[in-house]
Amino acid sequence: xxxxxxxxxxxxxxxxxxxxxxxxxxxxxxxxxxxxxxxxxxxxxxxxxxxxxxxxxxxxxxxxxxxxxxxxxxxxxxxxxxxxxxxxxxxxxxxxxxxxxxxxxxxxxxxxxxxxxxxxxxxxxxxxxxxxxxxxxxxxxxxxxxxxxxxxxxxxxxxxxxxxxxxxxxxxxxxxxxxxxxxxxxxxxxxxxxxxxxxxxxxxxxxxxxxxxxxxxxxxxxxxxxxxxxxxxxxxxxxxxxxxxxxxxxxxxxxxxxxxxxxxxxxxxxxxxxxxxxxxxxxxxxxxxxxxxxxxxxxxxxxxxxxxxxxxxxxxxxxxxxxxxxxxxxxxxxxxxxxxxxxxxxxxxxxxxxxxxxxxxxxxxxxxxxxxxxxxxxxxxxxxxxxxxxxxxxxxxxxxxxxxxxxxxxxxxxxxxxxxxxxxxxxxxxxxxxxxxxxxxxxxxxxxxxxxxxxxxxxxxxxxxxxxxxxxxxxxxxx
Amino acid sequence: xxxxxxxxxxxxxxxxxxxxxxxxxxxxxxxxxxxxxxxxxxxxxxxxxxxxxxxxxxxxxxxxxxxxxxxxxxxxxxxxxxxxxxxxxxxxxxxxxxxxxxxxxxxxxxxxxxxxxxxxxxxxxxxxxxxxxxxxxxxxxxxxxxxxxxxxxxxxxxxxxxxxxxxxxxxxxxxxxxx
Numbered sequence: 001x002x003x004x005x006x007x008x009x010x011x012x013x014x015x016x017x018x019x020x021x022x023x024x025x026x027x028x029x030x031x032x033x034x035x036x037x038x039x040x041x042x043x044x045x046x047x048x049x050x051x052x053x054x055x056x057x058x059x060x061x062x063x064x065x066x067x068x069x070x071x072x073x074x075x076x077x078x079x080x081x082x083x084x085x086x087x088x089x090x091x092x093x094x095x096x097x098x099x100x101x102x103x104x105x106x107x108x109x110x111x112x113x114x115x116x117x118x119x120x121x122x123x124x125x126x127x128x129x130x131x132x133x134x135x136x137x138x139x140x141x142x143x144x145x146x147x148x149x150x151x152x153x154x155x156x157x158x159x160x161x162x163x164x165x166x167x168x169x170x171x172x173x174x175x176x177x178x179x180x181x182x183x184x185x186x187x188x189x190x191x192x193x194x195x196x197x198x199x200x201x202x203x204x205x206x207x208x209x210x211x212x213x214x215x216x217x218x219x220x221x222x223x224x225x226x227x228x229x230x231x232x233x234x235x236x237x238x239x240x241x242x243x244x245x246x247x248x249x250x251x252x253x254x255x256x257x258x259x260x261x262x263x264x265x266x267x268x269x270x271x272x273x274x275x276x277x278x279x280x281x282x283x284x285x286x287x288x289x290x291x292x293x294x295x296x297x298x299x300x301x302x303x304x305x306x307x308x309x310x311x312x313x314x315x316x317x318x319x320x321x322x323x324x325x326x327x328x329x330x331x332x333x334x335x336x337x338x339x340x341x342x343x344x345x346x347x348x349x350x351x352x353x354x355x356x357x358x359x360x361x362x363x364x365x366x367x368x369x370x371x372x373x374x375x376x377x378x379x380x381x382x383x384x385x386x387x388x389x390x391x392x393x394x395x396x397x398x399x400x401x402x403x404x405x406x407x408x409x410x411x412x413x414x415x416x417x418x419x420x421x422x423x424x425x426x427x428x429x430x431x432x433x434x435x436x437x438x439x440x441x442x443x444x445x446x447x448x449x450x451x452x453x454x455x456x457x458x459x460x461x462x463x464x465x466x467x468x469x470x471x472x473x474x475x476x477x478x479x
Numbered sequence: 480x481x482x483x484x485x486x487x488x489x490x491x492x493x494x495x496x497x498x499x500x501x502x503x504x505x506x507x508x509x510x511x512x513x514x515x516x517x518x519x520x521x522x523x524x525x526x527x528x529x530x531x532x533x534x535x536x537x538x539x540x541x542x543x544x545x546x547x548x549x550x551x552x553x554x555x556x557x558x559x560x561x562x563x564x565x566x567x568x569x570x571x572x573x574x575x576x577x578x579x580x581x582x583x584x585x586x587x588x589x590x591x592x593x594x595x596x597x598x599x600x601x602x603x604x605x606x607x608x609x610x611x612x613x614x615x616x617x618x619x620x621x622x623x624x625x626x627x628x629x630x631x632x633x634x635x636x637x638x639x640x641x642x643x644x645x646x647x648x649x650x651x652x653x654x655x656x657x658x
Contacts, residue, residue: 030621159562161559163559163567163574179588182592194621197620214604214612216612217517218602219518219521219525220531222522224535225602227534231540231590232591235544242584242587455523457497462496
């Protein structure tokens, strides 16, 4: 709709960086985002999808092997009873934190740039939580008793033990998954209506019509919708903070040196957001150029996400230092031994990459050049997640391998089943994500439209007459 | 308007958000009740322009949250302290502190269902059929057009005056919608 309208001249240093570049019209936004789902799948999509599907198949094989044989196929041993299963569970759940942070906390903080990335980040959250959920379900050994985790009335008359943080975790993770899906689906309703009105085949028309629930874009509906969205954001904010706090309580409520600390909940949440933003950057940097979405996921988005990574990475680094300080300050011999063992013991090769990847490398983001260089950002975003994987390795394996009794000390090694299962979860994650970008809008179309100047009735591009123009859009969020 | 099908209302198309907002203000001031504005995204300030009251979704979410918290606390107390009490590590049979994290999660879970369910209930969704969804031009509402619809069921509706008012409000394309 960008016709010949006179824009008021704003001095260069007062100009805001637009959320959608090149003054793209709202029709363009629909067309461009939908183009990813229309036509035949591009070559790069197949090149990514086929290996992902093969890895997913491997996951199926590994899990079948593990279920039919037993948890002994993993490297878990005495005293390292929690091995790669819990490392990978915590790692994937942590990655899942960026989506809800972007969609809920940044919504409440009125960060309007979030609209460009929230849909893909929420999808990433859901798929990461699916990958995470596999591990606790599998590591119980007899997976056919998994329903014991839920308070289901049976002839046995037994109930779950709610004094255990592991039970809290069941409720936290399943609530997190459910609420993330609800939030994601609710955001999708108006965009499914966009798809319903565009798709050509009967099958697609039927399914998009069904799942868009008869959405018409009525303002009476939008009014309730926006209130519900705000409330969901308000509910998801304490949720996202509580989930990784409760995951950390699985450790902190125990009596083990290195685990029994009050710093764990905030430190785990910061680490989760850190790794989640790492994964968002890893996914979106290639996707924005593959799907030609540079005008929607702009360099400013990348820049801000790098800053969040830097901030949370610094919090994590502070927590690492504080753990050592408290170990020294506590005067507890067991605690001090644990931390000396962490830095200088047989698993030093796991501790060093954690420190380098999580506390040193992200500090490069203080400099704008690094934040603007997509290749550097992409590499650092992967380094961040490597570092966060080692953090969970350090906490779990180093925490367990030297028990209170030196006679029960051991050295944990993963087996090929551990490694292949982990690679398999990437197969699940990327298969789901690639299907998502082909069948659903990967950008929140109606939200991005809502932050363009065209959507603002007080902006000349929104059709406002000269006298009613409010010079700068200071009213905050439009949603 | 071929006379065979019953008319649902008139649909007026607008091309800018400012245009539809001013039109909505005019229709509101004229005292219409059965009318609506359709936009591809929520337009900031439209609720006021239409004279809508604050949404009631909050009550549904609140009820959901209260239900969730109460369910959690009562369930844990009954299961671990009444129905099958087991002493674990000399801890009390029921403590509000260890029962809090699951109850807190259930508060959020039920609250989220309350807000989504409340939104759908208040909007009377899902809806499998709507006269507007058959209308040829209306599919542009999810793309880049804005529509104002006044139903024939509105007591103030009259064919000439309503169309004239919408034309005066700046719409360049007005059509009838069949039931």
